[in-house]
Amino acid sequence: MTLLGPSGGRPRALHPLAWWLWAASLAVCAMRTTNPFLLLLIGAVACFVVANCRGNAPWSRSLTFFLRIGVLVIVIRVVIEIVFGQRGLPGHVLFTLPRVPLPAWAAGVSIGGAVTAESIVQAFIQGLQFAVIVVCFGAANSLASPYRLLRCLPAVLYETGVALTVALAFTPELIQSIALVHQARRMRGIPTKGFRGLRGIAVPVLESALDRSLQLATSMDARGYGRRSPAASASRRLATSATVLGLLLAAVGLYGVIDSGSLFGLGLPIFAFAAVLCGAGLAVGGRRTSRTRYRPDPWRLPEWLVAVSGLLALAFMVATSVLDIVGLSPSFSNLVVPPLPLLPVVGILLALLPVLVAATPSAGKRSATSPIPNIADRAATPSLHKASA
Amino acid sequence: MIRFEQVSFTYTGAAQATLRQINIDVPEGELCLVVGETGTGKTTFLRAMNGLVPHFSGGTLAGTVTVDGRTTQDNRPRDLSDVVGFVAQNPLASFVTETVEDELAYTMENLGVAPDAMRRRVEDTVDLLGLHDLRDRSLRALSGGQQQRVAIGAVLTASPRVLVLDEPTSALDPAAAEEVLSTLARLVHDLGLTVVLAEHRLERVVPFADRVILLPGGGAPLKVGTPSEIMESSPVVPPLVELGRLVGWKPLPLTVRDARRQAGPLRQRIARVSPQVVTIDRDADAEVASVNRLRVAYGEVVALDGVDLSIGRGEIVALMGRNGSGKSTLLNALSGGQVSISGTVRVGSDDPKKLVAAALIHQVGLVPQDPGLLLYGESVQGECVAADKVSGLEVGTTARTLERVLPNVPPDRHPSDLSEGQRLALALAVVLAPAPSLLLLDEPTRGLDYPSKDRLIVVLRELAGAGHAIVLATHDVELAARVADRAVVLADGQVIADGPARQVVCHSPVFAPQVAKVLAPDEWLTVDEVRVALERAVPA
Numbered sequence: 001m002t003l004l005g006p007s008g009g010r011p012r013a014l015h016p017l018a019w020w021l022w023a024a025s026l027a028v029c030a031m032r033t034t035n036p037f038l039l040l041l042i043g044a045v046a047c048f049v050v051a052n053c054r055g056n057a058p059w060s061r062s063l064t065f066f067l068r069i070g071v072l073v074i075v076i077r078v079v080i081e082i083v084f085g086q087r088g089l090p091g092h093v094l095f096t097l098p099r100v101p102l103p104a105w106a107a108g109v110s111i112g113g114a115v116t117a118e119s120i121v122q123a124f125i126q127g128l129q130f131a132v133i134v135v136c137f138g139a140a141n142s143l144a145s146p147y148r149l150l151r152c153l154p155a156v157l158y159e160t161g162v163a164l165t166v167a168l169a170f171t172p173e174l175i176q177s178i179a180l181v182h183q184a185r186r187m188r189g190i191p192t193k194g195f196r197g198l199r200g201i202a203v204p205v206l207e208s209a210l211d212r213s214l215q216l217a218t219s220m221d222a223r224g225y226g227r228r229s230p231a232a233s234a235s236r237r238l239a240t241s242a243t244v245l246g247l248l249l250a251a252v253g254l255y256g257v258i259d260s261g262s263l264f265g266l267g268l269p270i271f272a273f274a275a276v277l278c279g280a281g282l283a284v285g286g287r288r289t290s291r292t293r294y295r296p297d298p299w300r301l302p303e304w305l306v307a308v309s310g311l312l313a314l315a316f317m318v319a320t321s322v323l324d325i326v327g328l329s330p331s332f333s334n335l336v337v338p339p340l341p342l343l344p345v346v347g348i349l350l351a352l353l354p355v356l357v358a359a360t361p362s363a364g365k366r367s368a369t370s371p372i373p374n375i376a377d378r379a380a381t382p383s384l385h386k387a388s389a
Numbered sequence: 390m391i392r393f394e395q396v397s398f399t400y401t402g403a404a405q406a407t408l409r410q411i412n413i414d415v416p417e418g419e420l421c422l423v424v425g426e427t428g429t430g431k432t433t434f435l436r437a438m439n440g441l442v443p444h445f446s447g448g449t450l451a452g453t454v455t456v457d458g459r460t461t462q463d464n465r466p467r468d469l470s471d472v473v474g475f476v477a478q479n480p481l482a483s484f485v486t487e488t489v490e491d492e493l494a495y496t497m498e499n500l501g502v503a504p505d506a507m508r509r510r511v512e513d514t515v516d517l518l519g520l521h522d523l524r525d526r527s528l529r530a531l532s533g534g535q536q537q538r539v540a541i542g543a544v545l546t547a548s549p550r551v552l553v554l555d556e557p558t559s560a561l562d563p564a565a566a567e568e569v570l571s572t573l574a575r576l577v578h579d580l581g582l583t584v585v586l587a588e589h590r591l592e593r594v595v596p597f598a599d600r601v602i603l604l605p606g607g608g609a610p611l612k613v614g615t616p617s618e619i620m621e622s623s624p625v626v627p628p629l630v631e632l633g634r635l636v637g638w639k640p641l642p643l644t645v646r647d648a649r650r651q652a653g654p655l656r657q658r659i660a661r662v663s664p665q666v667v668t669i670d671r672d673a674d675a676e677v678a679s680v681n682r683l684r685v686a687y688g689e690v691v692a693l694d695g696v697d698l699s700i701g702r703g704e705i706v707a708l709m710g711r712n713g714s715g716k717s718t719l720l721n722a723l724s725g726g727q728v729s730i731s732g733t734v735r736v737g738s739d740d741p742k743k744l745v746a747a748a749l750i751h752q753v754g755l756v757p758q759d760p761g762l763l764l765y766g767e768s769v770q771g772e773c774v775a776a777d778k779v780s781g782l783e784v785g786t787t788a789r790t791l792e793r794v795l796p797n798v799p800p801d802r803h804p805s806d807l808s809e810g811q812r813l814a815l816a817l818a819v820v821l822a823p824a825p826s827l828l829l830l831d832e833p834t835r836g837l838d839y840p841s842k843d844r845l846i847v848v849l850r851e852l853a854g855a856g857h858a859i860v861l862a863t864h865d866v867e868l869a870a871r872v873a874d875r876a877v878v879l880a881d882g883q884v885i886a887d888g889p890a891r892q893v894v895c896h897s898p899v900f901a902p903q904v905a906k907v908l909a910p911d912e913w914l915t916v917d918e919v920r921v922a923l924e925r926a927v928p929a
Contacts (some may be wrong), residue, residue, distance in 0.1 A: 059529070147487040162485070169487055172529065183726050184762040188819065189779050197789035204765055212482050219483030222439055223544065224470035224499035226736075290501040294494030295508065 013055060014358050016144030017152055018303040019125045023140030025310030026351055027318045029344075030132040033328045036125050037340050041348050043070075044134045046139040050354045054142050056170070066138025070131030074290030082115050089333055091118035122332040148297060156236075156285030162225075166216065177205050178251070227290065239285030246277030302357045309353035316347025390551060390583045391415040391438055395452035398433060398442060407433045409608045411452070415585065415600075417550070420577045422598035422616070423587040424625055426838040427808050429606030431555075432478075438585065439473035440551050441464045441870065457550050466511045471500055474544025476554045480536040481529070483878040486632040489539050490515075490524045491533070496547040507546075514542045533712040534565025538572060545576070552576065558593065559835055562711040562864045563899050570597055589838055592627035592867060592903055595620065596644040617641045625839050628867055629903040631916045635923070648907040655919075656908055662922040666789060675702040677858040678723060678753075682732035685718050685882075690717040693884035695732070700858045705849060707873035707890060708862040709900055714879040716862035717758070720829045722859065724755040736827055750780055756824040757830045760816035761805060769807070769815060770800040780823040791818035794848050810841030817848070821857075828852065830861040834868050846872045870894055870902035870914040890914075 023046070030042050049061065054060040058075055084095070097112040153161040183206045190200060220226075253274050256267020320343045321328055332340030398408040407430040411664060415421050425431050434444040440461035443450040452760060454461045457472045466475070474496075477483045486492045497507045515521050518538050523531060528539065530857055537557055557573070559568035574597050576582045588594045595601075598819070601619040603612040612619060620630045620641055629648055633641045636655050642648035669676065678700045685693040693715045700706060708716045722734050725741030734741060736752045744752065757763065766772030773787040780786075790847060791798060795814035798807065820828065834842050849872050851861055863869055869890060876893035878886040878900070886893045895905045895912045904913050913919055 145487075147491070165486065169484075169529075180757065180759075180762055183721070183724070183755075184757055186746045187724060187750065187755045188763055188776070189746045189751075189823070200610075200765065204762065208762075215477060215479060215482040216485065217442060219475075219477055220485055221445055221466045222470060222473075222475040222477075223485070223496040224467045224547070225471070227467045227499055291498055292501050292504055292507065292722055294491065294498055294504065294511070296504075328512075371611060 013145060013148065014143075014148075014306060015296075015297040015299050015303045016149040017153075018299070018306040019144040020140045020149070021307040022095045022354065023136045023143070025314040026137035026139075029314055029348065030089045030129055030136060032317050032321065033344065034125050034129060035327055035330055035338050035340070036128060038328075038344055038348065039125070039128050039132045039339070041345065043135050043350075045348055046132075046136050046352050049352065049354050050142045050304045053358045055145075057145060057148060060142050063135070063138045063142045066134055066141070069138075070134045073131045073134060074124060075129035078120060078123045079129070081119055081123035082155045083107065083111060088120055089116055089118035091116040091333065092335070094120070101331065117335060118332050121335065125332070143192070151293070152297070154243070154282045154285070155291065156282055158291065166213075169259030170212070173212070174205065177208050181205050181208075226252065235284060239281045242277050243279030243283075243285065244274075246274045246279075246281055249274035249277065289387040305357045309351050313344075313347040317344050320344045320347075390417040390419075391585070392455045394455070396437065396454055398430075398437060398448060399453045400448040403448075404701070406608070407448075408437070409610075409695065411611060413602065413611070413613060415583060415814060416898070417583050417598045418577065418581040419583055420574065420597055421583070421585045421600045421602060422594055423585065423602045423604065424591060424619075424623060424629045425604030426606060426625060426840065427589075427810060428834070429604040431604055434602075434604060435553050435555050435585065435587055436475075437461065437471045438551070439475050440464060440703075441475065448522060467499075470549075471547050472548060472549055472885055473551045473553060474541075474549035476537075476540050476544060476557060478555045480540035483540060484528045484536075484543075485677070488524075489520060489526055489528060492539060492543045493520075493524075493526055493546050496544060502547075502548055510546045510548065510891070514546045514569050517545070517576075518542045532560050534568055537561065537565070537569050540575075541569070541572065549582075551583045551585070554584070554888075556587055556589060556836070559589060560832075560864075563593075563866060564711060566593055566864075567612050567856075568595060573597065589836065590627075590865065590867075591625065594784075595627055595630070605852060616643055622661065622668070627903065628916050629907065632904055632907065632919060635916060635920055645906045648903075652907050656911065657921040658926050659913075659919065660911065663928050676700070677704075678722065678734075678736045679733050680907060681724060682731070682890070683719075684731045684864060685722060691882050693722070696879075696882070696884055698877065698884065698887070700860060702826070702858055703856050704875060705853050705859045705861070705873050707869035707876045708860055708879065709864070709869060709876060710879035712848050712864075715882040716879055718882075719879070720755060720831050720860065723827065724753045724829055725749055736882060747779075747781075750820075750825060752825055753827045753829065754820035754823070755804055755829040756813070756816050756820055756831065756833060759836065761812045763816045763819055764804040764812070766804060768801050768803060769798055772804060772815060772819065773800075776819045776822055782822055787818055787822040790822045791815060793851075794818050794821070795844060808841075809836040810838070810844070813837065813841070813845070814889065821852070824857075826856075826858060828859045830859070830863075833861060834863065834865045842868065866894065866900050866902050867915075869900070876900075 026042055026046055030039055033039065047067075050063050054063075093114045094117050096114045099113055100111040102109060102111065147165055150161045150165050150168075178201060183202050184204075185200055249270055253269075253271030254268050256270060317328075320341055323343075325341045325343060327339040327341035328344070393411045393413045396408055396411040397406050399406045423431050423434060431444075433442055436446065437450065437454050438456060438461075440454075442448065444461070444465050450461075456469060459469065459472065461469070484492055485495050490511060493511045497510065502510070515524055518541065520535075520539060520542055523535055523539070528536065531539065537560075541554070541557075543553070552573075553623055554573070557569055561569065570593060573586070574583055574818060577599075581590050586594070595616050598616050599615050601614060601623075603619050603623055605611065605624070612622075615639055620626055620643065621634075623630075627632070629643070629645065633648065633651075638648070638651045640647075642651060676699055680696055680698040680819050682694050683696040683698075684691070696715075696719060698719075708719065710716055722730060722763055723736065723741065725734075725736075725744060730742070734737065739748075739752065741749060741753055764772055766775050770788070773791060774784070776782075776787040777784050788800075791814060794817050798814060800813050804812060811814070833845060837845065846868070849859055849861075852875075855908075861868075861873070873890040875888065876886070876890040877884055878893060878897070886897075891914060894900050894902065894914065895909065901909070902914055904915055906917065908919075913922075
């Protein structure tokens with residue numbers, strides 16, 4: 001599927017930030033429309049790219065999980081509408097649920113009442129919108145290695161990154177450990193269900209987790225983690241706090257940018273200030289660090305193409321609303337099939353570009369050269385066996 | 390290279406010093422083996438070399454430890470990480486990153502090595518340790534031997550002058566252990582690295598060592614010498630040396646080759662006597678458990694592929710095979726573990742998977758690889774009382790069982806503060822108290838010293854004599870040779886050999902114990918057999 005082999009070399013996993021940028025653009029596209037056709041198209045594009053570009057790491061299979069969450073979101077949204085939706089859109093009444101009288105203090109909530117087709121359609125589409133956003137993040141999650149993403153963190157946040165990496169790596173081990181303890185307790189003839197069973201499993205699992213973290217800390221200490229001169233620690237603290245504060249403010253500012261009605265129009269200034277703060281923190285922190293980075297992910301043409309394809313989709317979507325083309329936010333109050341505007345469709349289809357430029361990372365090479373790995377070592381970590389399959 | 394001067398060390402709150410007045414100088418380019426029984430401070434001694442003791446462990450260290458001219462007093466472990474590469478006992482628990490290549494680079498990243506130098510050193514290490522096919526793999530998907538090699542590589546990339554390893558082969562199958570040891574020998578010979586390693590199972594390591602440090606424990610001064618000097622008097626010796634001592638060979642052989650050269654007369658002397666088979670009163674017809682066309686798969690990976698096995702009353706079956714051949718899975722299936730199964734498993738007349746926990750423990754007992762998993766009480770006594778209660782046994786049954794398995798385990802001690810041998814005994818007692826007809830042990834000798842192992846063998850023999858069927862999965866060929874009646878070898882989820890232990894084990898180059906290798910083609914398994922034979926041969 002590769003048109004542009006990354007610098008002609010062996011297939012490699014793309015820079016995780018490229019994938020995240022692409023997925024985030026699609027997600028923002030989904031936020032900007034309630035046209036069900038466009039939403040479905042966005043979801044389909046995300047799934048198609050995942051199906052074609054994912055690797056065979058454990059996290060690559062996570063899209064199914066996010067799809068399930070998406071379906072759940074829609075179901076919940078519709079059920080809520082039916083139960084609490086007495087004040088939904090007027091229109092064709094499908095059926096009427098019995099009213100549940102609520103005390104006066106709960107005046108804002110109502111249960112039961114007439115359910116209209118319009119309100120169900122609206123709820124479904126709102127649920128769909130959220131589900132598509134979830135699927136976009138699921139796609140990023142399947143396409144980009146969380147470990148490599150964490151390695152992109154700036155030097156100032158290195159410690160945080162290590163903590164997160166370790167936490168990520170421990171999750172499969174924790175699952176395995178739970179299974180082991182469960183089995184061991186069964187062999188002691190102790191019930192493993194119910195609250196007491198849970199407590200009995202949690203304690204040994206936590207014990208072994210603590211034990212493991214001690215062992216890990218020993219190993220990290222012996223391997224030079226945290227080597228630095230004590231004098232640097234004050235400026236490092238300054239840099240870290242500036243960066244963290246900057247990131248928090250950036251989140252607030254971004255909220256203001258996306259929702260223009262909030263924050264009294266201060267969104268952009270706050271965001272700009274946050275950016276400056278982050279930049280300063282990174283600059284101070286980066287100067288002090290004595291660490292180096294092994295083979296940082298390069299950012300080359302395929303990365304540009306993937307990121308730009310996502311951003312283009314977003315640009316087309318924004319252009320549609322600027323040009324006031326009908327169909328981005330169809331009305332639900334009369335049940336007609338919404339129109340399908342051409343411009344955003346073209347934009348979203350452009351986001352399919354990764355299928356052409358991003359090869360499945362090193363799948364072929366691996367199966368070609370590695371001898372058959374040990375069965376039961378993989379068997380011992382069933383959740384991970386696909387990593388080496 | 391490594392110098393200890395008047396070093397004593399006491400853990401916080403401990404009544405006795407763990408290390409006492411140690412003076413030693415390990416010169417550059419030596420492979421130094423540290424031996425001693427459990428609890429004599431081997432790990433503490435190793436950890437003192439890069440400052441983990443006392444910087445990480447706490448406690449009081451007197452005297453000075455100097456490595457490559459730097460004292461651990463002024464340098465924390467992280468500051469010594471460019472001089473001392475430390476490989477901990479459990480490689481998996483020491484991995485910080487996710488893939489092999491990142492792990493190899495991790496130490497260098499911390500040291501601030503320039504990116505192009507880093508790349509070069511990773512490539513060199515990949516070639517040196519034969520990790521090429523593994524470089525993109527997830528660390529958790531590797532086999533035990535591969536993990537150990539990656540752990541060694543991960544400290545080697547920082548180009549240390551000293552490599553310190555704590556029991557590098559204890560979790561490995563014989564072939565993987567050979568692989569790791571020969572890698573170490575090559576590092577010593579080719580790169581002039583100084584290597585210090587501690588081991589329990591000496592049979593494979595001793596031939597590689599230039600020097601042996603014996604920690605006798607109990608505050609006695611440590612002994613240092615060439616392997617043959619130390620092996621003359623060491624309380625812990627491999628079977629080969631035991632045989633050599635028994636027969637009075639001089640010089641004491643350390644390798645199978647040396648021993649075979651001297652073994653001619655011995656072979657003739659005992660040729661007329663057939664190995665005295667210890668016969669136990671067993672009734673192989675009374676089937677305790679059976680497995681029929683068992684197939685277990687985890688996703689797409691087949692762990693067991695059509696296994697048939699029948700286990701009779703009073704039988705001791707050694708389950709062998711390389712890491713990941715399906716041994717643990719088979720034990721798991723026999724104990725009713727939650728694995729997806731086709732085929733049938735029967736213990737007695739029941740499917741163990743369908744039994745409720747309370748009924749299961751009277752049929753099957755499983756001691757897992759980490760016996761601590763079974764234990765969750767606050768004290769040994771509390772553990773025993775809880776076990777009686779859960780199994781509905783008369784109060785005191787478990788405590789009595791424990792007394793039989795291993796006398797004098799301190800009843801008020803917390804289970805996690807026990808020695809490996811004591812913890813295994815306690816787990817065994819807990820499992821044995823309800824008298825299950827089938828006893829399963831997964832790697833029971835991991836971390837056990839020779840006296841604890843001897844005790845375990847006696848206990849297992851008694852249990853088999855009392856009619857329990859025992860299945861033990863093990864890499865320890867010497868254990869299998871001494872205790873098992875029958876050996877079953879698994880490979881890739883299939884049974885490839887099943888028969889009397891003597892025949893199965895003696896005819897395999899990988900699984901043959903040292904005595905068998907020395908006395909081949911005659912089928913002798915243990916030093917004890919030879920001793921009995923010699924006694925009987927003398928009058929003739």
